[in-house]
Amino acid sequence: MRRFSAFAIAREALRHHEGWGRTWAKRPPKARYDVIIVGAGGHGLATAYYLGRNFGITNVAILEKGWLGGGNTGRNTTIIRSNYLQDPSAAIYEKSRDLYETLSQDLNYNIMFSPRGVIMLAQTHHEVRGYKRTAHANSLQGVSTEWIEPDRVKELCPIMNIDGPRYPVLGGLWQARGGTARHDAVAWGLARACTDMGMDIIQKCEVTGIDRDGGRVTGVQTTQGPIACDKLGVVVAGHSGVLAQMAGFRLPLESVALQALVSEPIKPCMDVVVMANTVHGYMSQSDKGEMVIGGGTDGFNNYTQRGSFQHIEETLRALTETFPMISRLKMLRQWGGIVDVTGDRSPILSKTPVDGMFINCGWGTGGFKAIPGSGWGMAELIARGHSPLTEAFGLDRFREGRFIDESVAAGVAH
Numbered sequence: 339m340r341r342f343s344a345f346a347i348a349r350e351a352l353r354h355h356e357g358w359g360r361t362w363a364k365r366p367p368k369a370r371y372d373v374i375i376v377g378a379g380g381h382g383l384a385t386a387y388y389l390g391r392n393f394g395i396t397n398v399a400i401l402e403k404g405w406l407g408g409g410n411t412g413r414n415t416t417i418i419r420s421n422y423l424q425d426p427s428a429a430i431y432e433k434s435r436d437l438y439e440t441l442s443q444d445l446n447y448n449i450m451f452s453p454r455g456v457i458m459l460a461q462t463h464h465e466v467r468g469y470k471r472t473a474h475a476n477s478l479q480g481v482s483t484e485w486i487e488p489d490r491v492k493e494l495c496p497i498m499n500i501d502g503p504r505y506p507v508l509g510g511l512w513q514a515r516g517g518t519a520r521h522d523a524v525a526w527g528l529a530r531a532c533t534d535m536g537m538d539i540i541q542k543c544e545v546t547g548i549d550r551d552g553g554r555v556t557g558v559q560t561t562q563g564p565i566a567c568d569k570l571g572v573v574v575a576g577h578s579g580v581l582a583q584m585a586g587f588r589l590p591l592e593s594v595a596l597q598a599l600v601s602e603p604i605k606p607c608m609d610v611v612v613m614a615n616t617v618h619g620y621m622s623q624s625d626k627g628e629m630v631i632g633g634g635t636d637g638f639n640n641y642t643q644r645g646s647f648q649h650i651e652e653t654l655r656a657l658t659e660t661f662p663m664i665s666r667l668k669m670l671r672q673w674g675g676i677v678d679v680t681g682d683r684s685p686i687l688s689k690t691p692v693d694g695m696f697i698n699c700g701w702g703t704g705g706f707k708a709i710p711g712s713g714w715g716m717a718e719l720i721a722r723g724h725s726p727l728t729e730a731f732g733l734d735r736f737r738e739g740r741f742i743d744e745s746v747a748a749g750v751a752h
C-alpha cells in the first residue's frame with residue numbers, strides 16, 4: 339500500500355491525486371479463515387489489526403453487515419480519557435490512551451488525535467468526594483490526572499458560568515492528556531492497515547448464524563454464504579445479545595440508544611472537553627467549529643439508531659446553566675447509536691461457552707476511547723487464550739460477583 343508522506347502528497351498533487359489506490363480492498367469472502375471477526379467497528383478492526391501486527395495472524399476476515407465504521411464508531415462524540423476508578427479499567431483505558439498518542443504514526447494515517455484535555459466537572463459535594471477519590475486512585479495507578487479548583491476550571495474554559503445558581507462548579511477532575519480523535523479516521527486507518535496485511539474486510543455481509551460442531555465453533559452463516567473459521571471474535575456492540583443468542587447463550591447486557599447533536603459551526607471558543615455528569619451533558623468543539631454535544635441514554639431498551647426531540651430539549655436544558663452561550667446556537671444535526679451496557683458499567687472481553695468463540699462488548703457509552711487498548715488485549719486473548727489486559731473482564735465475573743464497578747466513571751459519562 340502506498341505510504342502517506344509529504345513527498346507522496348506533493349507528487350500526487352502534481353498528477354491530480356489519481357495514483358493513491360483504494361484505502362481498503364473490496365474482495366469476495368474466501369471459504370475459510372483462521373480468524374473471523376464479526377463487526378467492522380473500531381474494536382473489531384483494532385482486534386484484527388493487532389492480531390496481524392502483534393501475532394502475525396493475517397488470514398483474517400472482518401465481516402460487517404452495513405458499512406465499515408457505520409455503527410457507534412462513526413456516531414460517537416470521540417472523548418478519549420483514562421480517568422477510571424478501578425485498577426483493571428485504568429490499565430486498559432490508559433493502555434488505549436497511550437496507544438492513541440502514536441496511532442497516526444503506527445497506521446501511517448492521520449487520526450487527528452488531539453490531546454486537548456478533559457475536565458469532568460464536580461457540581462455537587464458528592465461529586466467532589468468522588469473525583470478526589472478518583473484522582474488519588476489514578477495517581478496510584480500511574481494515570482496522570484489532577485483535582486482542580488473552580489478558578490482553574492474557569493481559566494481552562496472561559497465560556498463557562500461557574501457560579502450556578504442551581505449547580506455551581508465546585509472543581510473538576512482534569513486529565514491534560516485526554517482529548518479527542520477523528521472517529522472515521524480511526525476506523526479507516528485501521529481498515530487500511532488490515533488490508534495492507536492481506537486481511538479481507540467484507541461489507542454488506544451480515545452474520546445470520548453461528549456454526550458449531552459439538553461445543554466448538556466451526557464457522558458462520560452470512561448473507562454472502564457460509565464461511566468457515568478456526569476462531570471467531572464477535573465485536574458487534576449493541577447487537578452482541580443477538581449474536582450470543584445465535585450461539586445459544588445469553589449476555590448480561592442491555593441495548594439502548596445513546597444520542598448526540600452538533601451545533602452550527604462557530605469561531606473557536608473552547609479548546610478543552612467538558613463533561614458535566616450531574617446535569618448530564620458534555621461538550622467539545624470540533625475542528626470545523628461545531629459544538630459537539632452529548633447527553634444520556636434512552637430510558638428504555640431499543641435498537642433505534644435515531645435521535646429524538648426530547649433529547650435535544652433535555653440535553654440543552656441541562657447544559658445551558660453552565661454554558662449560557664449555547665442558548666443562542668442553532669443545532670444542525672442529531673443522531674443515535676445502539677450502545678451495550680452491562681450492570682457494572684465495564685466491558686466484557688472474554689471466552690464464551692462456545693469453544694473458539696470470543697466476545698468483546700459492553701463498552702456502553704464509552705468505548706471509543708478504548709479502541710486500541712481493547713484491540714490489543716482482544717488480539718492477545720484470541721491468539722494466546724489469555725491476556726493480562728482482559729483477564730478481569732471475563733463473563734464469569736457476573737456469576738462470581740467480581741464486578742468492576744465503574745458507575746461513577748462510566749454510568750453516564752463517555
Ligand SMILES: Cc1cc2nc3c(=O)[nH]c(=O)nc-3n(C[C@H](O)[C@H](O)[C@H](O)COP(=O)(O)OP(=O)(O)OC[C@H]3O[C@@H](n4cnc5c(N)ncnc54)[C@H](O)[C@@H]3O)c2cc1C
Binds near residue numbers: 597674
Ligand atoms: C452518541 C454516542 C456518543 C458516544 N460518545 C463516546 C465518547 O465520547 N467517547 C467514547 O469513548 N465512547 C463514546 N461512545 C461509545 C462508543 O461509540 C462505542 O463504545 C464504540 O464505538 C463501540 O465500538 P465497537 O467497534 O464495539 O462497535 P460499533 O462501532 O457499533 O461496531 C459494531 C459493528 O458490528 C456490526 N454488526 C452488528 N451485527 C452484525 C452482524 N450480525 N453481522 C455483521 N456485522 C454486524 C454493526 O453494523 C457495526 O458496524 C458513544 C456512543 C454513541 C452512540
